[in-house]
Amino acid sequence: MNMFTLRAARRALAVAALLAVQPALSHAGTYTLTVDPVTIDTGDFKKTGIGYNGASPGPVLKFQEGEDVTINVTNNLKEETSIHWHGLILPFQMDGVPDISFPGIAPGETFTYRFPVVQSGTYWFHSHSGFQEPDGAYGAIVITPKKREPFKVDRDYVVQFTDKHPHSGARIMRNLKQAPDYYNREQQTVGDFFSDARKNGLSAALDDRMAWGSMRMMATDIEDVQGFTPLINGKGPDQNWTALFKPGERVRLRFINSSAMTYFDVRIPGLKMTVVAADGNLVQPVPVDEFRIGVAETYDVIVRPQEDKAYTLFAQSMGRTAFARGTLAPRPGMTAPVPDMGDSPLLTMADMGMDHGSMAGMDHSTMQKEDPAEMQGMNHGKTMNHGTMNHDDMKQGTMKQGGMDHSKMPSGGMNHGSMNHGDMKQDTLKQGGMDHGKMPSGGMNHGSMNHGSMQTQDPFYAAGSGLTPTPSEGQGKFLSYSDLKAQRPLYKDREATREIELRLTGNMERYIWSINGVKYEDADPIRLQYGERVRFKFVNETMMTHPMHLHGMWSILDVGAEKWDPVKHTISIAPGTTVYSETEVDATGQWAFHCHLSYHAAAGMFRKIIVEGGPDNTADITPLKGAIQ
Amino acid sequence: MRFASISCAALGALFTAAAPLTALAQTEPLVFYGLQMEQLEYRAGDAGQDLLVWDGDAFVGTDEVRLRWEGNGEYDLNADLFESATNQLSIQVPVSDFWDVKAGIRYDSPDGPDRWHGAVGISGLAPQWIEVDSSLYVSEKGDVSADLDLEYELLLTNYLTLIPSAEMSVAFSSDRERGVGSGLNSAEVGLRLSYDLWDRMLSPYVGVAYERYFGETADFIREEGDEADMFSIVFGARLMF
Amino acid sequence: MRKLNFTLSSMAACLVAATVTLTSFQALSAGSHAGGHGGASAIGEPGDAAKVSRTVEIRMFDNYYEPENITVSKGETVRFKVINAGEFVHEFNIGTTLSHADHQKEMMMMMEHGVLEADKINRDKMKMDMGNGMTMDHSDPNSVLLEPGESAEIIWHFSGDKDLEFACNVPGHYDSGMMGDVRIN
Structure with a gap:
């Protein structure tokens, strides 16, 4: 018997004892997940990949706040696997990061995750091993709250975006290392040069190309990996995932971006969306026409279609190389016009921090x-x-x-x-x-x-940035991070006890990504003390946008709203910007902290965080190597 | 054919050393590999020459250090013999954002006596996206020579690329046995129009190449009854794995 | 310029029954409020305290009402005792979908200009000249806008026969469901 089942058995006894006294107080659910080789059909191509319970995406796990969950995960692959519960607050041994929280799940093994569910909202889960996540190992988590939510909805749908690529994750990584522009088919051409010369004059066009050329960087370097098919809940644009509604109903859409590399600009032409939650936590409702969802983020929005007609859910990639499409319709089979994608943006010198x-x-x-x-x-x-x-x-x-x-x-x-x-x-x-x-x-x-x-101007983009979101319909409201204000702050606002600067660094030509110029393999862990409130200063010195994800503890994004600053698990930092987030260090153990772009994390933009001290000092901080056989 | 067995062995070593990619949270350096043929082509020369020409490289290694094989040569289809074949194996390490240095050995096999060389060089990306590769060689006989390769990719579209290239070699002493004279001894310029047919794995191209030998080297060639310059039309494919 | 008086009694000050008299100023878009859309009779008009048939207590939470719907009889005069029991600013506004939609735009502007914050109303800024002779005053007989802890009353005469909506037009609140039906029998 392994250590986890022993501990779990002990806990189960304790729970049973409690249940005998107060049967109504606790709820416990057991869930089963198998990690399986699957075939993924995007409508554009079929590809073998990895899924859960025989499908990719895996099932939507529905938990209740306050529930003690038991999840048995059986690895049917020929390689090691793991599941990370993205955004969930739990004991670090249950966080599912090989070599940091546990040893991983060997082929043929079953690992039992047990943890109390202490939050509510929209989250997701995915493998934290190799490139299994880009290969399809992801699913959604929906947690029902104890308290009444501050809104009314009649229907509830998960909208999980992914960017399925015909190449395997390992192959993509190798190709990027060999030729960093391997997948960039939006590079500036001779034709673009002449059209720029006509528009801005020959010398301006030449100056521009020379400026980029002297840096050996590309203004088109927005999506490292192109050539994917965006999916909504596993369905490609032609397979048209459809959500049904009755006119006048309020529909909650739980958007999750489980893409490996792709940000999406999301809109539903003809419908206003009211953003009510970000990364699982409630925000004061913001009506918007469009929003950008970074990799690994989640947003809950409420829409209220009034007319008896279909509406297109349109999510174009930030680099405008592909789009996801679904439909909200009163009856199955209905469709609405699918908009054209906008022009591909270009980075500017502002994005290079040279504005x-x-x-x-x-x-x-x-x-x-x-x-x-x-x-x-x-x-x-x-x-x-x-x-x-x-x-x-x-x-x-x-x-x-x-x-x-x-x-x-x-x-x-x-x-x-x-x-x-x-x-x-x-x-x-x-x-x-x-x-x-x-x-x-x-x-x-x-x-x-x-x-x-x-x-x-959105303050979360460099002034003059080519990536600054603008409403695709020409007018309307595009969500900014500065619109996000916590509905129910999780922590009392207080001064941070110290600041840690994290420069996001990289070398595109070598496809090396790092923090403070050091890759994960060469870096010391970041040590935090239990009880402190750390202010992270993210300085993006690269030309890419990085969604930074801290495991195990919340990131309170500084939008200048003080006590209302939103509480997130993933913070996107645009090129040429500095963004602050604060973390109440309230979880002992060791945790991962990384850019959630799969190939950036693998290339080294990753850190281990060790939280020292805390009430549960008996917790062994070293991962339980060899705990499962 | 010794050159073939050497390059096969080198490649074999490269690929067997390539470990699979594993964890996302990688505490060990990731090992990568790759193979590129920049040129793999048939050349029809202006004096009726029929040549098979290749120029490629492969690597295996980490961000910090790579083992690199470079090979090029010409096979005369009319005479059914190798005009030249060169294989070089180097250890390559980065020294700045865009530049690597390399050191290794080069082996020139057919056409005259074989020669071993020690090689040091640089490889990288110059401003304005010019790919540069240059080495300095010392042969087992003590002859010193150098070469320089330049290449640029002009995107007509994102799939159709015009590639001007230039190579030159210089010898600081002559090696008569191999027909190499001192001074600038050869130069080649090329212009190829390539289309990415299958990702970047297979990109067929057509183009033109002009090779010219200079000085003493040209004299040696003329003595053998060959032309000291050749204009050719080329057909081939770029490969990347 | 319309004028009206109504009483705002703060929960905190309810013991002393502080009475605040607010004077109406010209609204941002004059005439778009009560009586703006569909005519005054469609939504009714301020009622006479003497004719009140019953009192309905409306508790405003974050971001929903209790009760969630109201039923009245045509011609009835109802006293609404509105209590903000939440932690955010909320509004109780009797109108139609259209009048609410218009009012939401104004409330959005108030939010953008700092007149309205999540949990407070900067009443002094409401009177500020916007530079074009307009102000962002918020005082209409069919609505009350309350800070957390405040309460107020509206006496309303339902003279129309079309169903109405009561709603909070603080940005985002209506859209996420802080509204209810006024069913008229």
Whole structure:
């Protein structure tokens, strides 16, 4: 008998004893998962892969908050496997990361996971071994809360995105190592050069290509891995996954991005979506027209289709190389028009963290004495006078103020005076995230300000970034991280006890990804003390977007909402930006912390975190190697 | 044929050393491998020459160190003999973001007496995406020579690529037995139009190549009754595994 | 310019029965409120306290009402005692789907301009000139907007015969289900 079953037996006895006294208090469920070789049919191609209970994606596991779950996982593969319960708060030995939380599950073995379910919401599970996750080893978790939810829904659907590729994960990794642009079929061509030259002039086009060429980086380097078919709950665009509704009903869609590498921009033309949860935790409801879901994130949205017609659920990849498509319909078989994908975006020098080169065209008046290098994250303190600012002659991308943070303006006014934004084109106003939300008092006089077609800049993208999301339908609201505010904060807001800087680093040409320039295999673990509140400072020095996932403990994303800062498990950091998250270190043990892009994690953007101390000091921090036979 | 057995053995060593990829949380360095044939082509020369030409490399190793095989040669289909065949085996390590250095041995087999060389070189990506590979050699006879390969890929579309290339070799002393004169002894420029037919695994191409021998080397060739320059039309395929 | 008075009694101050008299200002989009859509008679009008037939207590939680639906008789005058028992700002607004949709846009603007925060109402900012002669005042006879702990009353005469909705138009709340039907018999 192994250690886990022994411990579990003891716990089961204790639970049984409790049950005898208070039978109504506890709920325990037993679940069975087999890890199987499966065939995945995307509609575009068929591919052998890995699934659960004979299918990929695996089943939706439905738990209840407060339940003690027992999950028996049998490995029917010829290789070691593991299951990580993404976003669940549990004892570290149950977290399912080989070599960190447990030794893994050998072929033919059954491993029993046992843990109490202490949360509710939408989560997912996946293998943490090799490239089994990109090969299909994932499923969804839905946990019913104890308390009434702050909304009403009539129907509830899981919408799990994946990016199924005809190549196996191992092969993709090897190809990327051999030729990092192996899968990039959106590179700039001779034709693109001439069209740029016609549009911007020959010398501008040449300068642009020379600038990228001198860095040996590609403006098109947004999706490392292209050529996949996006799936919704295992169904390709032509297989058209369909959710049924009756007009007037409120439908909750639980979006999960279980892709290996792909971010999606999600919309349902004709329907407003109200975002009510992010990464399983409730957020104050935000009505949006579109949102971007990073790899490993989850969002719950509520839609209320009023008409007796079909609506297309359209999710195009951030690089616009492929789309997932499903349908919401009153009756099966109905379809609605499928929109065209937008043009592929291009990275800009702002995404390279080099956005200060073209500041000459802007008159900052009193700001000019500032060192341009320090202008990112500029804090305007008490007052800000835009009065003399002339934006008239601005061309695309000439004004790049970095992330101006107005949120802390304690008092005093903000006078936009005679600011004329009239001639500005979309994206030309790049003021970083002007957050006016928190001005506690004092007036804001927009005077004769003419906003024209001004779009508010998302502060979670570099000012001038080519990746800044804009509504695909031309207008409407695109969700930003800064819109996310916790509905029920899990922790009291307090000052962090210390800050840890994590520079996200890499070398695209060698396909090496690292943290602070060090790959996982060469890195020491990050040691945290139980009871501290750590502030992580993520500085993205690469041109890729990285969804950073901390296991075992929550990441409180700093959106400037203080006590309402949203609580997440995965934080996406766009190129050229600095993002902060705070973690209440409340879980002893050792945990994984990594970029959730499969091939970035495998290439080294990964850390082990060791939490020392804590009430359960008896917990052996070394993984239970050899505990199962 | 010794060259063949040497390159087979080298490749075999490369691929058997390649371990499978395992955990996502990798505490041991990942080992990768790959094989690329930049040129594998038939050349029809302007004086009726029929040649089979190859130029490729393979590697196995980690981010920190790789074992690399490079091989190139020409086979004369009319005369049914190898004009040249070179195999080089190096240890290659990165020295900067875009540059590696390598050190190893080169073996020149047919066409005259075989020669062993010690080799050191650099390999990498110059600004503006120019692929550079250059080595310095010292033969077992003490002759010093060097070569330089440059290649650029101009994307006409994301599948159709125009590839200009240039190679040159210089000898710092002559090795008459192998027909090598001192100074700039040969240069080749090429222009190939390639189409990615199957991923990047198979990319057939057509193109032109112009080779020219210079100085003493050209004289040696003329003495043998051959042309010192050749313009050819080429058909072939790039391969990547 | 419409004028009205109503009483806001804070839960905290209920012992002293603090009475606040609010004076209406010109609303952001004048005329789009009570009586804006479908005419005043469609949703009814402020009622006479003397004619109140019953009192309905509405408790507002995060983000739902108890009760979730109301049934009234045509012509009935009802006193609504509205209590914000949640931790966020909530509204009780009697109207139609359309009038709510319009009002949601205004509330969104209030949120964007800091007049409205998740858990507080900056009433001083409501009176602020937006630079175009408009303010973001929120005072309509068919609605109350309450901070956590506050309570208020609305006396309403249901003169129409079409079913109505009561709703919270704080951004996101209506859409996620903080609304209920007023069924008129």
